Amino acid sequence: MLTIKMIERSFPIKRKQTEVQAFTSIADQSSLWHRRLGHFNYSSLRHMSSKVFDVFQRFKANSENQSGKKIKTLRSDNGSKYTSRQFASYLQKLGIHHQLIVVYTPRENGVSERKNMTILSMVRCLLFEKKIPKVFWEEAGNTSVYLLNRLPTKALEGNTPFEVWFDATPSIGHLRVFGCVCYVPVPEVKRDKLDERAIVGVFLGYSSNSKKYRVYDVKTKKILVSRNLKFDEDSIWD
Template identity: 45%
Template sequence: MKGQQESTEEQALKVSNGRGSGRGRGRSSNRGRGRGRQSKELVECYKCHKLAHYQSECPTWEGNAHYAEFNDDEDMLLMAKTEEQNFNKIETWFLDSGCSNHMVGHKEWLFEFDDSYKDSVKLGDDSKMDVKGKGNIKLSINNIVHVISNVYYVPGLKTNLLSIGQLQQRQISIIFKNDMCKVFHDDRGLLFTTHMSKNRMYVITAPMIIPMCLKTTKQESTQLWHDKYGHLSFKGLNTLSRKQMVNGLPELEEIEENCADCLSGKQHRDTVPKQANWRASMKLELIHSDICGPITPQSNGGNRYFMTLTDDYSRKTWSYILKEKSNAFEVLKNFKALVEKETGCSILCLRTDRGGEYTSNEFNEFCSNEGIKRQLTTAYTPQQNGVSERKNRIILNIVRSMINARRVPKTFWPEAVKWATYVMNRSPTFSVKDMTPEEAWSGSKPSVHHFRIFGCLAHVHIPDKQRKKLDNKSKRCVLLGVSDESKAYKLYDPVDKKIIISRDVVFEESK
């Protein structure tokens, strides 16, 4: 029996459509039907009479217009482009030995879709197709549901392709013999059998199992991103998605729903619209600043205030956590050094209220020496510093909504303020057209692929040096945003009661 199995395996993956070139997987010395690794520099093609390839590999040969390859350094075969036949395209899949990845042409069939993945593929006839994401798909084969992972979405692809190589990496064995293909799972045995079709391709019938209707999927995705984005309005989310203002945000469904956490954290009276005031024409031409507090309860570190500084031109905002209002002077000095070094520009004007923290002698002297013009509001008219007032209100609305949604202790309000500011800078605003404040400031479209729900459960990897052989390899923490100093997440360990900075995290956003 074992000898018979080995004899059968020798014929595995010998596909007879001229795509050998050493890619077969039999155990003979010639590795299938390919010509091995001999140099082809002096080989003449009998079809086009050019050098360096055989007729069977010639792009102009009709038989080779059916394969494609990655447009990258690895030069991998990607797919076989099959001829049109009377198949039910939703249920028909082609097994392809030259295909390095599963592929479909319908995005709506995929779940857990990652639209940040981009690539392009080159067909045998030199035409190209774009890979615009990847995800998982469910197929019903012999009344058993199978999850196929890492399926590429290629718009315009007319056939569904299953990669033999990718299947073999998933404990799948594929045997070809006498125009028949048998597919085995290492643990579950024979999965299915199929015969060669007229165009020498192996076809299986596998109805699509869509976990939920497309509209419901998009609605759930919209709700998830609403939570990730600090309860940004659905209208704002749709604007980000529709105008592609950030990278990593999927296509979202336009829904009109009232979020209970938003109502408890953001509800306010309607305001009277006002005409726009003068706007800066360059970065740092005008900075708005305000201090919010005292906030109760005070944070775990004894902080009671936060200070915001907003660039009028880009509307990007920076937030700083303070123990006392008097710390505003040091914050301004640090902020000035940061943004001026980043932009090469100088702060020209600072607009604030007349609070003592902004009118102290050292504050006034510093602004005078640095050439910063002052604009102070008149007494009891905070409307004159409307930009900062609105920014602080938006931040507090986001903070309340996030804390209410995940029942995060209010003593973590500084972390919520920092995350709210981070999110706000990557959200649409009427003051900047068709881009986020972050893009208006930096010139680069921001990515939100790393966004997670504030306060969700996070499993943080414990480095080998910090644990013993039988210790758990991860610990349960709570997400508190992203780190200011490094590209990593900021988390709270409720057992050891300490803050952890880590990039090796697995999230459970439903908890």
């Protein structure tokens, strides 16, 4: 309990002036993104954030191992997946400088934005040419990136990203028209005399971890991976 004696009809308080300090902290944006995402449950938001964190860790390990160089700076938007305490601590521990672009100013990340538009433009072309349903946009996106990495660009003085990264000329002899009808041979040991000798499919791109093609099996409605295919590049899937 504080007691103050009145002097001349007032209550004077003497306080020693101490050094004024301002403390800053990293704002936890989980509440903000919880509201932005329609009050989506926090556990799922944390799962989304950790998933991006895991993807970045794999990307970092893979890119640094192949290039022999270290990531020094990361530029990203202000999404919660990039501003979590776990992610900030991880970058700080590794000495990676994190640059956050200002909200609603995509020009600050112009290179990525322009590349995204290039990829999107190619995705539309791939889907429209063979009248492929939009549900396969992800396959078209992966194929677009695969192709752009093997195409020359002014940013690299006419070289391809593939040869700059791997110091080798990319092979394009295996490329086929996205969305065309293709046929996957069925091995004799997996069929009898009356069974179909080939599976009718739609070509949806290239495998990321083997020299094989990704094919949509029209009958089973599943994606399969195979190397020995016959392509009808002029055909359109009905």
